Amino acid sequence: MLDILKGPVEATQDFMILTGQAMRNLFRRPHYLDDVLIQMDSIGFGSLFVAVLTGFFSGAVMGLQMGRALGQYGQTSRTGEVVAIILVRELGPALTALMIAGRNSSGIASELGSMRVTEQIDAMRALGTDPIQKLVTPRMIATAVMLPCLTVIADFVGMIGGWVVAILVYHLPTRQYWTSCWQALEWSDVVQGLLKPFIFSFVVSLIGCYYGLRTTGGTQGVGRATTQAMVTASVLIFILTTFITKIFVATT
Amino acid sequence: MAQNDSILRFENVSVTFDTVEALKDVSFDLKEGQTRIILGAAGSGKTVLLKTAIALDCPSAGKVILFGQEIQNLREQQLFDIRRRVGILFQEGALFDSMTVERNVAYPLISLRTASESKKNVDRSKDKPAEPTQSIRERIQQALDFVELGQTLKQFPDELSGGMQRRVAIARAVVAQPPLLLYDSPTAGLDPITAHTIVTLIIKERDLDNTTALVVTHRYQDGNLAANFRYNPDNAQLEPDPTAAERTIFMVMREGKLVFEGSQRELEASTDDYVSKFVKRD
Known part of the structure; x- marks a missing residue:
């Protein structure tokens, strides 16, 4: 029994150590600002198209489903309200984080994994550079800044998706849709909608870095690390979103 | 004074990965200006030895003294300054x-x-x-x-x-x-002409900057060139140098153990079956 638990416990411990080191580097020189900017461009701007597409179609499909369901109670006019609440509180942060995990956790894991198996990480250490400071911390900062931004964009585009459905399929007036969207949202929704992607950003970046840095076994190992990073990050996003929602539900 | 000349010293160093002992009780002392050629079969622990020298791999027992400082217990942040040298x-x-x-x-x-x-x-x-x-x-x-x-x-x-x-x-x-250079199989996988060029560069660096070096290789020819030739900057060629042998020490590794340490002459005179496999007598 203990042998079965040994692996996951050691992995969790190593992950926590990596997280601690990455956090500590925020307050320790040198700061690799240019690497942060490069990663912000890669993670943020590079994922914009995916985030916009995901946001638009998730908003549109929710508009379709909710308009139909609300229509049974004669409440089609409240489609905007439901779309806005579900997008901002739940689907926007979770779906955007899942898409970014698919694109960036795996990308980070494969990049660092390749560096690891070709001894570039060892070379970095040998040349007097802390790989965590140079590779992990910039990715963590960049994801923490860009994921909330992408989520806000995805939320807004999602509401546009819902609006397109509302006017084309349910023939709602534009003003009515946007007014119900606006009136439905409270500050706690906005806080929840921004806090979630901020927390998810650490999962997305650090899980990718963790699996990348512990890659062994050549190119096959890189492939394995990539898959593990994406799967673990995705599962953790679902688990975390449940817990965060529970906390907000309990406190509001 | 010999203590002061030491650039890198291994004292009974062992390195273990899980259950595999990659280095077993290895001791040697690399002096300033010396070149040590480490020969050995694949998996004999040559690369681990090199990585242990700058604490990229950590010893499970023994001491590694680099530039007069024990490095096996230093934190990673403290090691960066030493590794830059x-x-x-x-x-x-x-x-x-x-x-x-x-x-x-x-x-x-x-x-x-x-x-x-x-x-x-x-x-x-x-x-x-x-x-x-x-x-x-x-x-x-x-x-x-x-x-x-x-x-x-x-x-x-x-x-x-x-x-x-x-x-x-x-x-x-x-x-x-840097005052110390570590070369891990510099000629591995290269054709003979390119390999000769690489060894020439290693000798050139040794002779022009008077650096101390640890060279891991499986080719006896690399050590033979280092032990018998010097770089002539006037014609950019290698030329025989009988004094080079004094500064060149050969080491042979087998299954993590250091089984031979000595001059080229002693290496060539060795009757040990494993050690003599690495010597090309022609």
């Missing part, structure tokens, strides 16, 4: 494939500058610290000219042949003029 050539070069040749060779110099500025609390984050300055550019050019690849500055490593990549890696190892 060592140049290392990895087995496959380990060039950063997302950087140009210029950036690769500049890396140790920028790393040194960044470290010294961090200690002085200088904030140059707005000045693009990764950009090489004019003085750094000159040193990059010198290092690349040293390996005769002065025209490859803007190329990426994957645009170069295996031998050229190895030469760029040598340029990166020597650019900061």
Whole structure:
């Protein structure tokens, strides 16, 4: 029994150590600002198209489903309200984080994994550079800044998706849709909608870095690390979103 | 005085990975100006020994003393300053494939500058610290000219042949003029002509900058050249040098153990079956 638990416990411990080191580097020189900017461009701007597409179609499909369901109670006019609440509180942060995990956790894991198996990480250490400071911390900062931004964009585009459905399929007036969207949202929704992607950003970046840095076994190992990073990050996003929602539900 | 001359000393060093003992009770003392050639079959612990010398791998027992400082118990942050005084050539070069040749060779110099500025609390984050300055550019050019690849500055490593990549890696190892150089199988996988060029560069570096070196190789010819030739800067050729043998020590590794340590003459005279396999007697 203990042998079965040994692996996951050691992995969790190593992950926590990596997280601690990455956090500590925020307050320790040198700061690799240019690497942060490069990663912000890669993670943020590079994922914009995916985030916009995901946001638009998730908003549109929710508009379709909710308009139909609300229509049974004669409440089609409240489609905007439901779309806005579900997008901002739940689907926007979770779906955007899942898409970014698919694109960036795996990308980070494969990049660092390749560096690891070709001894570039060892070379970095040998040349007097802390790989965590140079590779992990910039990715963590960049994801923490860009994921909330992408989520806000995805939320807004999602509401546009819902609006397109509302006017084309349910023939709602534009003003009515946007007014119900606006009136439905409270500050706690906005806080929840921004806090979630901020927390998810650490999962997305650090899980990718963790699996990348512990890659062994050549190119096959890189492939394995990539898959593990994406799967673990995705599962953790679902688990975390449940817990965060529970906390907000309990406190509001 | 012998203590003062020591650059790198292993005292009963063992390295264990899970249940596998990669190094077993290894002891030796690398003196200033010396070149040690480490021979051994694949998996005999040569690369682990090299990595342990700069604490990339950690000993499970024994002491590693580098530049007079015990390094096996130092924290990673403390090791960076010591490692910057060592140049290392990895087995496959380990060039950063997302950087140009210029950036690769500049890396140790920028790393040194960044470290010294961090200690002085200088904030140059707005000045693009990764950009090489004019003085750094000159040193990059010198290092690349040293390996005769002065025209490859803007190329990426994957645009170069295996031998050229190895030469760029040598340029990166020597650019900061470290007093100790570690070469991990510098000629592995190269054709004989390119391998000769690489060994010539190692001898050139040894003779022009008087560096101390640890050379891991499975080719006896590499050690033979280092032990019998010197670099003549006038004609850029190797020429016989009977004094080179005094500064060249051979070591043979077998299954993590150091089974031979001595001069080329002693190596060639060895009657041990395993040791004599590495000697080409013709």
